Amino acid sequence: MTAAPKSSSAAVARGPATFDRDLRGIVDTVLRLAKSFGVAETEVHVDETISALTRFANNAIHQNVAEHTVSVSLRTQIEQRTARVTTNRTDEDSLRAAIEATLSLASSQPKNSNLLAMPGMQKYRTVNRYAKQTAALTPEDRARAVRRACDLAVKRGQNAAGIFSCAQSQSAIGNSRGLLATYRDTHAVFSVTIQEGTAASWAKENAANVGQIDTQQLVRRASEKAHRAKDALELSPGRYTVILEPAAVLDLVGFLFYDFAATALQDQRSCFNDRLGKQLFGKNITIEDNVYHPLQLGAPYDGEGIPRQRVLLVNRGVPTNLVYSRSSAKAAKKRPTGHGFVLPNEYGEAPMNLVFSGGKASLQEMIASTGRGLLVTRLWYIREVDPYEKIMTGMTRDGLFLIEKGQVVSAVRNFRFNQSILEMLRNVELMGPAVRATGEEAFEMVVPAMKVRDFHFSEATKF
Amino acid sequence: MYDLASLALDTARIRRASYSDVRVMHLRQRDLTTKNGRVGTLVQSESIGLGIRVLADGAWGFASTDRLTREGVAACAAQAVSIAKASARAKREDVVMAPENAYVDSWQSPFRKDPFELPLETQLALLLSADAEMRRVKGVTLTETDMQFRKIDSWFASSIGSRIHQRKVITGCGLVATSFQGDEIQKRSYPNSFGGQHALQGYELVESLDLLKHAPVIAEEAVALHAAAQCPQKSGTLILGGSQLGLQIHESIGHPIELDRVLGQEANFAGTSFLTLDQLNNLRYASDIVNVVADARLEHGPGLGTFAYDDEGVPAQCTDIIKSGQFRGYLSNRETAHLIGLNRSSGTMRTESWNRLPIIRMTNVSLQPGTWTFEDLLADTDDGVLMETNRSWSIDDRRYQFQFSTEIGWEIKGGRRGQMLKNPSYSGITTEFWNSCDAICNREHWTLWGTPNCGKGQPMQTMGTGHGASPSRFHNVRIGAAFSKQ
Numbered sequence: 001m002t003a004a005p006k007s008s009s010a011a012v013a014r015g016p017a018t019f020d021r022d023l024r025g026i027v028d029t030v031l032r033l034a035k036s037f038g039v040a041e042t043e044v045h046v047d048e049t050i051s052a053l054t055r056f057a058n059n060a061i062h063q064n065v066a067e068h069t070v071s072v073s074l075r076t077q078i079e080q081r082t083a084r085v086t087t088n089r090t091d092e093d094s095l096r097a098a099i100e101a102t103l104s105l106a107s108s109q110p111k112n113s114n115l116l117a118m119p120g121m122q123k124y125r126t127v128n129r130y131a132k133q134t135a136a137l138t139p140e141d142r143a144r145a146v147r148r149a150c151d152l153a154v155k156r157g158q159n160a161a162g163i164f165s166c167a168q169s170q171s172a173i174g175n176s177r178g179l180l181a182t183y184r185d186t187h188a189v190f191s192v193t194i195q196e197g198t199a200a201s202w203a204k205e206n207a208a209n210v211g212q213i214d215t216q217q218l219v220r221r222a223s224e225k226a227h228r229a230k231d232a233l234e235l236s237p238g239r240y241t242v243i244l245e246p247a248a249v250l251d252l253v254g255f256l257f258y259d260f261a262a263t264a265l266q267d268q269r270s271c272f273n274d275r276l277g278k279q280l281f282g283k284n285i286t287i288e289d290n291v292y293h294p295l296q297l298g299a300p301y302d303g304e305g306i307p308r309q310r311v312l313l314v315n316r317g318v319p320t321n322l323v324y325s326r327s328s329a330k331a332a333k334k335r336p337t338g339h340g341f342v343l344p345n346e347y348g349e350a351p352m353n354l355v356f357s358g359g360k361a362s363l364q365e366m367i368a369s370t371g372r373g374l375l376v377t378r379l380w381y382i383r384e385v386d387p388y389e390k391i392m393t394g395m396t397r398d399g400l401f402l403i404e405k406g407q408v409v410s411a412v413r414n415f416r417f418n419q420s421i422l423e424m425l426r427n428v429e430l431m432g433p434a435v436r437a438t439g440e441e442a443f444e445m446v447v448p449a450m451k452v453r454d455f456h457f458s459e460a461t462k463f
Numbered sequence: 464m465y466d467l468a469s470l471a472l473d474t475a476r477i478r479r480a481s482y483s484d485v486r487v488m489h490l491r492q493r494d495l496t497t498k499n500g501r502v503g504t505l506v507q508s509e510s511i512g513l514g515i516r517v518l519a520d521g522a523w524g525f526a527s528t529d530r531l532t533r534e535g536v537a538a539c540a541a542q543a544v545s546i547a548k549a550s551a552r553a554k555r556e557d558v559v560m561a562p563e564n565a566y567v568d569s570w571q572s573p574f575r576k577d578p579f580e581l582p583l584e585t586q587l588a589l590l591l592s593a594d595a596e597m598r599r600v601k602g603v604t605l606t607e608t609d610m611q612f613r614k615i616d617s618w619f620a621s622s623i624g625s626r627i628h629q630r631k632v633i634t635g636c637g638l639v640a641t642s643f644q645g646d647e648i649q650k651r652s653y654p655n656s657f658g659g660q661h662a663l664q665g666y667e668l669v670e671s672l673d674l675l676k677h678a679p680v681i682a683e684e685a686v687a688l689h690a691a692a693q694c695p696q697k698s699g700t701l702i703l704g705g706s707q708l709g710l711q712i713h714e715s716i717g718h719p720i721e722l723d724r725v726l727g728q729e730a731n732f733a734g735t736s737f738l739t740l741d742q743l744n745n746l747r748y749a750s751d752i753v754n755v756v757a758d759a760r761l762e763h764g765p766g767l768g769t770f771a772y773d774d775e776g777v778p779a780q781c782t783d784i785i786k787s788g789q790f791r792g793y794l795s796n797r798e799t800a801h802l803i804g805l806n807r808s809s810g811t812m813r814t815e816s817w818n819r820l821p822i823i824r825m826t827n828v829s830l831q832p833g834t835w836t837f838e839d840l841l842a843d844t845d846d847g848v849l850m851e852t853n854r855s856w857s858i859d860d861r862r863y864q865f866q867f868s869t870e871i872g873w874e875i876k877g878g879r880r881g882q883m884l885k886n887p888s889y890s891g892i893t894t895e896f897w898n899s900c901d902a903i904c905n906r907e908h909w910t911l912w913g914t915p916n917c918g919k920g921q922p923m924q925t926m927g928t929g930h931g932a933s934p935s936r937f938h939n940v941r942i943g944a945a946f947s948k949q
Binding site for chain 1: 496498499501502503504505506507508509510511512514522523524525526527528529530542543545546547549550552553554555556582583584587591604605607641643646647648650726727728729730731732734737818819820854855856857858859860861863864866868886888890892921922941944945946947948
């Protein structure tokens with residue numbers, strides 16, 4: 001846990017922007033004002049974010065943006081009624097108006113006998129996810145990296161598109177029962193798509209410390225795969241052994257997030273309804289939620305300020321535990337795990353820091369062990385077709401390759417898949433070491449590459 | 464607000480920006496939900512701030528701030544100029560903008576009942592009553608309702624002299640009944656899935672939906688789906704209900720015609736488009752009876768893509784997209800219009816908020832009504848499947864191959880609606896699908912549907928778009944592939 005810095009100078013036109021809001025001061029002000037209204041219980045979240053993103057396409061920067069935002073989100077609770085109001089105005093008059101608005105909203109609804117009193121002071125584990133190097137990144141720094149990416153693409157007769165972004169944020173949560181938690185972090189993302197004719201490939205990484213991202217290595221990887229993606233064969237759809245790179249695994253299994261929520265089971269909309277404790281996946285599948293994992297990011301507390309616990313969700317293929325907010329924990333007679341969303345909400349909670357146990361096989365070993373199969377770079381536009389069997393549909397994108405006799409032999413036109421995640425996690429033959437993966441459909445997670453048999457492709461597209 | 468906007472423009476000009484535009488925006492939103500007879504979400508939010516886009520050294524820069532003081536705004540404008548100069552380090556050519564006139568105007572979307580001024584108790588009581596009507600049906604295991612209201616004020620100012628204030632009021636409302644039995648979860652929504660219907664209207668939209676009448680109907684259908692026959696796997700005739708067709712238009716016409724996507728500017732995220740520039744006026748996109756427009760004007764209807772001016776200060780327009788089946792037009796902005804031989808933007812630059820850069824967006828991309836009544840369309844169909852209310856949607860990153868599934872379907876046999884079908888789905892290739900359209904229902908069946916959750920851009924922006932559609936028929940469509948095993 002890091003303390004919120006004291007307020008500093010106003011936003012400047014040159015050099016990196018710095019935090020300039022006293023979050024604890026705003027928390028104290030809201031709690032003091034709410035007390036003057038006679039409010040029984042008040043909770044306040046304050047967030048300050050400074051972010052910038054450079055976007056490039058056709059080997060040139062075409063968008064380049066920066067923002068500096070603050071939000072104050074407060075909830076009052078009185079006589080078993082609660083409501084939330086969020087504003088980005090931090091002067092006392094505006095905060096007073098926001099408190100009055102919550103009281104007006106809250107008083108307009110029936111009492112909720114399930115509403116719990118706010119939690120008191122908590123203890124938190126320290127996490128350090130703030131990197132000065134990321135906070136100090138300038139538009140010129142980003143432009144230089146983009147220029148190098150575009151120069152490489154131009155040299156190889158290719159076309160580069162992508163983003164290079166950086167952000168720093170600080171947040172605080174406090175309530176009238178003495179709870180106070182603060183957190184700050186940084187976040188950098190580099191993503192690149194390289195096109196060569198109608199072929200394309202892609203690479204992306206994110207990290208708290210921008211120094212851990214080798215942007216040119218990502219560009220080279222995408223460039224080489226885009227070159228190999230030319231002259232794609234058209235194969236018949238059907239069931240194939242696939243080797244899913246970590247981004248493909250992430251974007252698919254990310255759709256299991258909400259199913260691990262106790263509230264989803266109480267609502268009977270989870271695929272784990274009537275399946276907890278059963279051998280649902282292969283014995284090589286173990287999944288936990290662990291915000292403290294060294295490859296994870298995020299605050300060590302939830303929307304009510306409850307410390308996040310490490311939770312073993314799937315043990316050797318058996319869904320074993322769920323995550324709980326305070327409310328769902330009370331309903332299930334369990335202890336909250338620190339995964340609740342900001343109240344009020346109807347979804348309860350979700351694990352936000354999934355970590356797969358993974359395996360030891362390298363990507364090359366997986367390819368070498370495959371008689372005939374497909375190597376999948378990433379998946380795209382994934383949507384749920386069947387919520388209980390967890391059948392997902394989507395497309396392969398940016399690099400699908402045929403493997404024969406242990407070698408990548410050709411590019412393949414993209415397929416549509418209709419695949420149950422439950423079935424897929426029963427069919428995992430090999431896994432690589434779990435890595436921090438980033439895609440476009442799910443939160444970042446720590447997942448391995450997977451070799452999966454009988455993956456179902458239903459149709460092919462035109463490229 | 465114009466004082467701050469002018470200060471930003473002056474600061475940018477002094478720092479040698481050749482063009483700049485500013486949006487000061489104040490956004491207010493209220494969300495109400497219920498679940499299983501209790502209030503779920505009850506939240507309200509507001510956000511106010513300023514974003515400035517500048518052209519300097521031939522390249523773009525954008526910065527935004529919520530510090531609406533003279534110092535905060537001046538610093539923000541200066542930051543935008545320095546970002547533009549950094550952009551110029553990796554430019555290929557200078558940005559050229561199509562000419563546009565300066566406008567001084569003020570516009571408000573028409574509404575009869577301001578949802579923010581009506582008693583919240585009334586709104587919650589209606590949702591809780593609808594929730595109770597659904598829960599009355601045995602077998603329903605989860606009931607959800609929602610209302611969403613937005614009020615957006617924007618003050619646009621540009622260095623060519625425009626000063627435009629617009630106020631929009633947006634309302635959305637919907638119901639969902641879910642039933643879990645055995646090994647199936649089935650769901651029905653009204654009037655549409657994923658939040659219901661959304662429009663540029665006031666509370667009169669909610670009152671027009673007659674929630675209490677429809678709540679038990681969808682609840683009974685959700686339960687009945689468990690016993691329904693599985694949708695067959697075949698190639699055949701498909702009739703789509705209006706809301707599903709609206710999403711089909713969104714994905715397979717609306718997105719491919721975005722000129723930034725066509726030009727590769729979304730290649731890293733949202734994807735590109737099969738509609739390369741050589742296809743304009745040459746591609747047979749659809750059958751002769753298909754006419755599609757992108758129309759942001761109020762006379763098209765109170766859609767989520769309706770406005771008086773876009774966020775680049777260009778007046779709302781109606782653009783032919785598909786005329787008698789031929790591909791006729793793209794969605795463009797001042798920067799890209801000249802690339803398709805136009806001397807003016809089609810007025811489609813839109814931003815989610817003050818802290819986001821305007822990008823090319825759908826307005827109301829609508830299929831013009833045809834001539835059929837729905838009854839005649841069914842009577843004319845000997846063997847087909849009718850599908851209604853979206854359950855899932857997916858399309859490749861060049862917008863060729865799509866697959867949709869819907870919440871419910873019915874067999875059509877001998878011109879009559881037959882048995883209910885569960886888990887319906889269909890798939891195809893965009894131009895093959897639209898060329899198989901042989902019947903479109905008339906204006907009596909036409910609704911301007913709202914899609915409130917269209918994501919695009921980096922950083923991601925969510926935008927509302929409108930899609931007018933009436934039930935329509937398609938031939939030789941692949942049906943049921945989502946549940947195929949081989």
